[in-house]
Amino acid sequence: MEPTTSSALQASFALRATIGRLRRRLREVASSDGLTPSQVAVLTRLGKEEASTASALASAEGVRPQSMASILSALEQLGLISRAPDPTDGRRQIVTLTAAGKALDRDNQQARREWLTRAMHERFSEDERQAVIAAMALLERLTDA
Known part of the structure; x- marks a missing residue:
């Protein structure tokens, strides 16, 4: 394996x-309705995965199971999630979004999409937007392993 170049190090850091900054900005754009960032993250994850267990959510979000239990409890009290026994393992519960949770997740996705589209339209020239598209194609290669 050949040594990495300083440009590779600089590009990876940048x-x-x-x-990270873009993710934080997109989180800010979403309507939190008084939810914590952790609660919004769980709603977003459930919106992508349809259903999960508390332990899988804790692992995916990098939090302790006790912390996830608190997050889920708050979301359940707000009527955004529901929990039901796992049909294959009665000790576990399956967590899903309620209709209200799905609506909030859908609204948040739309708000993020609209903000990013508008920001790119207002802040970038056509040539810059084309450069972003080309850069994204290059970045896709990083995930093709």
């Missing part, structure tokens, strides 16, 4: 930092 990419991680920018993606």
